[in-house]
Amino acid sequence: MNMKPQIIAELAHDLQSGLGRTSIPDFDRLPIVGMASILALHIKGLGEIDYAVLRQVSDHFFDIPAIALPQVLDLLAEIEYLSLIKDGKSIKKVIPSIPHFDSVYSGIGEYLSNESLTEHEQLAISILDELSGKPEKRDALLGRLGAETKLFGRCEQIVSVSGLVLSKRARGQDILVSPTYFADNLDKLADIAAAGGARRVERILKLIGQVQGWPLSLIEKQLEVAGEKIGSDELNILKALISDGILKPPSINRPNAATELFVFTPRPGNIRLNAGNRNIYERAMGLVAAVRKGQLMEERYRIKYPIALLNKLKERKWIGANSEAPHQYRSLVDLHVGRLVKTSGDMFQLHLIDTPENIRAVDEAVSLLRTGQMSQSAVDDDARIALSQDETYVQSIVSASKFRASEKIILQPDEQKEIEQLLLDLR
Numbered sequence: 140m141n142m143k144p145q146i147i148a149e150l151a152h153d154l155q156s157g158l159g160r161t162s163i164p165d166f167d168r169l170p171i172v173g174m175a176s177i178l179a180l181h182i183k184g185l186g187e188i189d190y191a192v193l194r195q196v197s198d199h200f201f202d203i204p205a206i207a208l209p210q211v212l213d214l215l216a217e218i219e220y221l222s223l224i225k226d227g228k229s230i231k232k233v234i235p236s237i238p239h240f241d242s243v244y245s246g247i248g249e250y251l252s253n254e255s256l257t258e259h260e261q262l263a264i265s266i267l268d269e270l271s272g273k274p275e276k277r278d279a280l281l282g283r284l285g286a287e288t289k290l291f292g293r294c295e296q297i298v299s300v301s302g303l304v305l306s307k308r309a310r311g312q313d314i315l316v317s318p319t320y321f322a323d324n325l326d327k328l329a330d331i332a333a334a335g336g337a338r339r340v341e342r343i344l345k346l347i348g349q350v351q352g353w354p355l356s357l358i359e360k361q362l363e364v365a366g367e368k369i370g371s372d373e374l375n376i377l378k379a380l381i382s383d384g385i386l387k388p389p390s391i392n393r394p395n396a397a398t399e400l401f402v403f404t405p406r407p408g409n410i411r412l413n414a415g416n417r418n419i420y421e422r423a424m425g426l427v428a429a430v431r432k433g434q435l436m437e438e439r440y441r442i443k444y445p446i447a448l449l450n451k452l453k454e455r456k457w458i459g460a461n462s463e464a465p466h467q468y469r470s471l472v473d474l475h476v477g478r479l480v481k482t483s484g485d486m487f488q489l490h491l492i493d494t495p496e497n498i499r500a501v502d503e504a505v506s507l508l509r510t511g512q513m514s515q516s517a518v519d520d521d522a523r524i525a526l527s528q529d530e531t532y533v534q535s536i537v538s539a540s541k542f543r544a545s546e547k548i549i550l551q552p553d554e555q556k557e558i559e560q561l562l563l564d565l566r
Contacts (some may be wrong), residue, residue, distance in 0.1 A: 142268055144248030150267045151251075152176035152244070153319055156410045156517070157301030159202040161546045165259035165293065172251060174203045175214045179243040180515070181522050182221070182235040190230045191530050199537045200522035218246040262286055262294040267303060267317070273341035274316035274325075274332035277306065303410070309333035322408040327383040331376065339373050340380070347377075348404045348511040352427035354435055355381070355388065355400040377402070389421075389428045394438060394466055401428035404511070412516045420513060422500035425474050427507050429467050438463050446508050452491050453501045460486040476500060 155173025197203040224232035307329035346364035433442030464487035
């Protein structure tokens with residue numbers, strides 16, 4: 140499996156988030172790695188956590204059963220993402236120490252580089268990796284991965300049970316598409332793949348991920364994205380992705396009444412972008428579009444350093460006045476990110492509405508510009524709040540919920556026969 144360990148850690152996070160309590164007998168270390176990724180993402184930046192609180196929060200919010208939590212903590216302690224305070228063998232406190240500016244997946248990826256995954260784990264991750272950038276014909280994916288048909292079918296079943304992969308029928312072909320990485324209009328996306336456009340979808344989206352928020356009109360004019368030329372066929376696919384609602388670019392109206400669209404990669408699904416962060420995601424895209432407008436399509440005042448401008452907005456809560464602000468920042472007013480304050484004549488300042496959600500939106504906009512991705516899109520804020528409270532607070536949350544039993548994945552008929560035969564042989 141030729142894949143960066145950090146990417147494997149990210150995909151393990153996604154897979155475990157989808158599987159939750161479903162038990163996969165074909166897996167060995169991958170569920171623990173996935174749980175470790177989920178937990179690390181949520182405890183990053185927190186102070187000392189009471190183990191009794193962590194145990195209940197992990198079970199309730201992250202589907203990490205109490206029996207598996209010590210293994211997860213041992214993994215994170217091994218890569219020095221936390222320290223454990225014990226009384227004998229009993230864990231009493233957990234002290235997170237995840238590097239502030241590092242991705243949690245980097246350290247977990249390093250751990251993975253020294254671990255061996257089962258054949259099923261490797262193939263399941265490979266399927267997700269392929270489908271994270273494009274939909275794909277099932278037969279083409281099977282051939283490219285070089286997997287035995289029965290093994291592929293089993294791993295396809297696993298990733299489908301997790302909700303990370305759906306099978307669509309388009310133009311007489313079976314198309315696999317992931318609602319984790321593409322949240323909107325999967326039927327049309329499958330149709331594009333069936334028509335032979337999967338590789339072009341992958342390439343154009345990969346390029347857009349390097350320059351999030353780039354104006355569509357500039358792409359059309361220059362036939363270029365992220366410094367690389369694109370063909371007219373790729374441009375047509377990009378425009379089809381927009382017109383079919385697979386991509387939903389924010390727009391800004393210019394003084395000449397022209398409407399500019401600013402292109403982003405597809406909106407992620409529930410595992411990559413939970414419901415609580417959707418509003419923040421929309422605001423972050425609006426912020427990136429606004430600074431891209433000033434950077435690339437200024438009327439009079441050019442934004443030379445978009446990231447520096449956003450950091451200044453976060454720190455002092457306003458941006459210097461200019462005459463373009465009413466057009467450039469109007470969508471941010473509509474999104475309740477900021478308000479326009481007139482200074483003189485036709486000059487307006489953008490003032491940030493200072494709420495935790497808007498501060499997060501600015502941080503995520505910076506992350507989109509720097510890395511092409513949001514940094515905390517899968518973080519559950521309610522879980523982080525609970526981790527910072529006492530056991531009484533957490534019990535008040537979880538007491539109303541029913542005990543949740545682990546689910547077992549359905550075996551294929553021939554696998555069920557193998558198990559029955561094994562049991563007979565043991566008698």
